[in-house]
Amino acid sequence: MNSPTVSPSQVPVGVDPNRPSIARVYGGFLGGKTVYEVDRQVMKKINAAVPEAVDIARGNRGFLNRACRFLTVQAGIDQYLDCGSGLPAAENTHEIVQRNNEEARVVYIDNDPVVLAHGRALLESNDNVHMVSADIFRPTEVLENEMVRRSIDFSRPVVLLQVGTLHHLEGEGGPAVMKQYIDALAPGSYVVFSHFFDPQVPELSEIARRIESILVNGPMGAGRFRTRPEIMEMLDGLELIKPNATAEPDLAPCDDWWPDGPRLTPLSKAAQCIVGAVGRKP
Ligand code: SAM
Numbered sequence: 327m328n329s330p331t332v333s334p335s336q337v338p339v340g341v342d343p344n345r346p347s348i349a350r351v352y353g354g355f356l357g358g359k360t361v362y363e364v365d366r367q368v369m370k371k372i373n374a375a376v377p378e379a380v381d382i383a384r385g386n387r388g389f390l391n392r393a394c395r396f397l398t399v400q401a402g403i404d405q406y407l408d409c410g411s412g413l414p415a416a417e418n419t420h421e422i423v424q425r426n427n428e429e430a431r432v433v434y435i436d437n438d439p440v441v442l443a444h445g446r447a448l449l450e451s452n453d454n455v456h457m458v459s460a461d462i463f464r465p466t467e468v469l470e471n472e473m474v475r476r477s478i479d480f481s482r483p484v485v486l487l488q489v490g491t492l493h494h495l496e497g498e499g500g501p502a503v504m505k506q507y508i509d510a511l512a513p514g515s516y517v518v519f520s521h522f523f524d525p526q527v528p529e530l531s532e533i534a535r536r537i538e539s540i541l542v543n544g545p546m547g548a549g550r551f552r553t554r555p556e557i558m559e560m561l562d563g564l565e566l567i568k569p570n571a572t573a574e575p576d577l578a579p580c581d582d583w584w585p586d587g588p589r590l591t592p593l594s595k596a597a598q599c600i601v602g603a604v605g606r607k608p
Pocket of ligand 1: 335336337348349352386387390409410411412413435436437438441460461462463488489490491494
């Protein structure tokens, strides 16, 4: 399969009320209010196909929050590059990490003008937080951005977040994109990563295919569920940390990555179709 030069998600959605946006649909599943009618139509289709689809968004965001808390509290990292940050949510990266270290620096990157407008208004709450417009699938554009270079010292450990983003890149370019980012990080840096997952188990793959077909064939044109080997290729060069006390270092369903407490109810099928990992650059 040849990779298309540009994925639909690389063409900024603009503020056209007739085009659904990844950020608004995802924000809508998280309970956000910035949702247009056209986004509601996409959410309705997904809910009709997989009523538990909301578990994917919630699992993903919970993972992001716990990983940031872990990396600021345990690893003591004080610089965060949050790629494809999305609309401001109930808790955002800078709020989590600055709770532990108010000097921590956070740069949010997105290409959706609605995210950029809301982000500048709500996220840039102090001088250590910035919102930058760039295409996260063109790492040079991010890594050479003036604000990124001014805020992040790449000679010291950084946390790079690519949470719920790479599945919006069509084709097979993911490993090359991630390699460029990982190469730019100092030893001791961490990558927080999550991705739609096809567990290659018939009843779960079927759920993955149902959602993928709505996302890829619909007006957003983006959202691939990839297999374990395909996802692992994007994390090449990193030492994954254990996702919980008993597991070996590996990918894990986002909800199972160091959950806040013991699981009292089984994971839904949809929740098993998104995985997360935190990897350290040796
Ligand atoms: N990272 C957040 C989280 O996990 O909660 C938001 C994930 S949301 C599913 C994906 C985000 O990536 C959206 O805000 C979307 O606008 C952004 N995005 C998608 N393609 C992008 C691109 N090529 N450049 C910059 N941002 C992009």
